Amino acid sequence: MSTPSRRTSKKIYFGPPPGVTPGQRFKGHTELHAASVHRFRGQGISGTEHEGVDSIVASGGYAADRDEGNVVIYTAMGGSPDDDGHITEDQELVGRNAGLVLNEREGLPIRFVRGLNIRSGKARGGYEYAGLYLVEEHWSCRTERGHLMWQFRLVRDEGEVVPAGVAVEIDDDMTDLERATARFVTAQRRVRNTRASRKVKSIYGNICQICRIPVVVDGDGAPYSEGAHIQALGEPHRGPDVTSNILCLCPNCHVRFDNGALLITDDLKVVDGFTRELIGSLNVRYNQHRIGVDFLRQHRSRWADRSQGL
């Protein structure tokens, strides 16, 4: 029973490659495949639209990519990049690109492999397994030449293992690799709290500025809310952690806002990001809370494909 199954390296699985540690080097795709790090030989991204992406081998095909170690800005597939890595057509959020969005929603980790000493799209120095990365955000923008480009921020995260003593569901038809990774837990969603977030939440008494529905969590009627950064923190958005860049939202509206399913116009109307229907107006206590229009514009521009004309 402990002999690894032959099919383990072909079926999708999420989490750490058994026996491989971050920093470990590999000569090429064949070695990466044999070690169950990357299932697809010769392709940079492994996964599907409906299961998510389980591994990426980055070797510099797109000029807009950025690798800063623990943070990677990763450009979507497609768009017919030219020799300099500039896309020449619009990209679409389909196939494995849509799979990366699923990774973000579900917190599915990606085994990230970095090509070393890349020249002309070839990793002359071999490959390094960098560890597990989560998709923290995705957005679209227009390139200088006017093409729609989708990008993803990947952030390193080693995940957790279910504590010993906790029963884990094991099916009879699971492969050894699946059994080995069944205990693996990821953070599907992480809500960050800062001093400025707490200030905004207290201005609104934890009542969502969009739906105004209190998520009551204790007997005194105190609601729960979250501080949503309009222009996101971190690379590449670099939104500031100030009250004019933060909304007080319920968890449901927060998830919708962060995914561009809700957009906010300059005159503080809330609009459905897909149908562009007017949903309502943002509740704002103007004497205590000034909202930065530039931050709203930056948030809308992250959804370039759906915010035109707003």
Next chain:
Amino acid sequence: MSTPSRRTSKKIYFGPPPGVTPGQRFKGHTELHAASVHRFRGQGISGTEHEGVDSIVASGGYAADRDEGNVVIYTAMGGSPDDDGHITEDQELVGRNAGLVLNEREGLPIRFVRGLNIRSGKARGGYEYAGLYLVEEHWSCRTERGHLMWQFRLVRDEGEVVPAGVAVEIDDDMTDLERATARFVTAQRRVRNTRASRKVKSIYGNICQICRIPVVVDGDGAPYSEGAHIQALGEPHRGPDVTSNILCLCPNCHVRFDNGALLITDDLKVVDGFTRELIGSLNVRYNQHRIGVDFLRQHRSRWADRSQGL
């Protein structure tokens, strides 16, 4: 401007004590106070009901406490413990006990100090600053003698610092200590995802089993949902990571359920945890998803003060 303000060690602040590293030893409360680790001399818990708890010095006053290093089960204040640390009256979720619930909601970190070589409630070996801990959960239970006891699970977490280059709000009236900790970010809420969670969410197509409202996050109409463990994972609940212990919920209902604002009866009715009003019935696809009644009972028993008679 760089001289620390005199009042810094008296005002509440959250986050790491500047210049102090985990593992550092202190002789007693006076030293802990001087280093801005613990503001209250001679009291084990520092904070308020409406601001939260900023530090704890544990020195073994309650028999039900457990210290497993990175996980601590901490008993609430009050209840008139006897010499053996057993409470002799009901405890109430008021004052700093309620402050600990605020820590959980907001992700406010606690500077945790461990008494060393404790005998008869005295730390004969001095104190060790153990690091920052988050309140992951709270619950109530009845002791053997029938008294209501509140407990908290504290889990070690070092938090994050806002990335360099991100503007942080600095007020003119902030102390140097407040400026030093303004960049500190905590995780207010972390949603864990496991293989079993993903299975349950897919059974319900990501539609909340309680409110049935789809939290739509993409143009194809795909909703977002979370897997809620009924009997929580981890110490001391030790719920298993199996589908019969997991519900598919929207983020708002998930927060309510985890805080005991929603309870579920043996016959799968959803009840308001405070008013005990019937809210509706749980949507269950019986042919694909069996829900463990024992898990529902354990969840209700975590809210012993409000689930009697259900």
